[in-house]
Amino acid sequence: IASLGRTMTLPKQVVAQTDAGRPGHVKGGRPTREEGLRRQRNIMEAATRLFLAKGFDGTSLEAVAEEAGVSKATVYARFIDKRRLFAEVLRERIAHWLEPLSKAAEDQSCDGCCKDLPGKLHALSRYMVEVLRKPETISLQRGVMASATEFPEIAALADEEGRQRSMRAVAMLLDHHARLGEIAVPDASLSADLFLSLVTAPYVSMPQRLVDCAADT
Numbered sequence: 001i002a003s004l005g006r007t008m009t010l011p012k013q014v015v016a017q018t019d020a021g022r023p024g025h026v027k028g029g030r031p032t033r034e035e036g037l038r039r040q041r042n043i044m045e046a047a048t049r050l051f052l053a054k055g056f057d058g059t060s061l062e063a064v065a066e067e068a069g070v071s072k073a074t075v076y077a078r079f080i081d082k083r084r085l086f087a088e089v090l091r092e093r094i095a096h097w098l099e100p101l102s103k104a105a106e107d108q109s110c111d112g113c114c115k116d117l118p119g120k121l122h123a124l125s126r127y128m129v130e131v132l133r134k135p136e137t138i139s140l141q142r143g144v145m146a147s148a149t150e151f152p153e154i155a156a157l158a159d160e161e162g163r164q165r166s167m168r169a170v171a172m173l174l175d176h177h178a179r180l181g182e183i184a185v186p187d188a189s190l191s192a193d194l195f196l197s198l199v200t201a202p203y204v205s206m207p208q209r210l211v212d213c214a215a216d217t
Helices: 012-019 033-054 061-068 072-079 082-108 117-132 135-148 152-179 188-216
Strands: none
Touching (some): 033 082, 061 072, 072 082, 082 135
16 A cells, blocks of 8 residues: 555664564574564454554554564564554455455356356345444444544545455356346446445445545545
């Protein structure tokens, strides 16, 4: 996400000194690859917990570092600033929620699939509503809304990684059945957009309005 945050470089000595003595640290050198991946995972998990519990404004990188069991310098070295970290958490959670949707659309687009389209759309709509009603989804949406005025790129990221990916998945499914001759869909993307609007509008209309407002300013 090229526009997120200002670049911050930290001296290697700072990172080495602040992380010295932690598990997996090699004295006089960099952490092992396995330890680096473990720290990355710990930071992401800690950040997710804190953002969901306290929101964007209520979460600090210092708190994330403490929760993850790493130094503040380590968090800065990997994510630069809080915006970048929040964006990565948002991207990961959306990808996790959308994976079943995308996989379902891809599976239903294969030539051997024989399930009826209404049943597929019904299952997808129920899945989306279930995801959107989860407390963690609501918490992240609140974080997006709280930061959207000052950081509109985060709202844009939520739209691209959330609604736009969902729309492409549904369009793929509709196009598949149109090619089979079961339905007439002149514009699969437009039809997918209308379908998603019917299903998700009560849950995602506010973040979308913030994206639209940011684009007009």
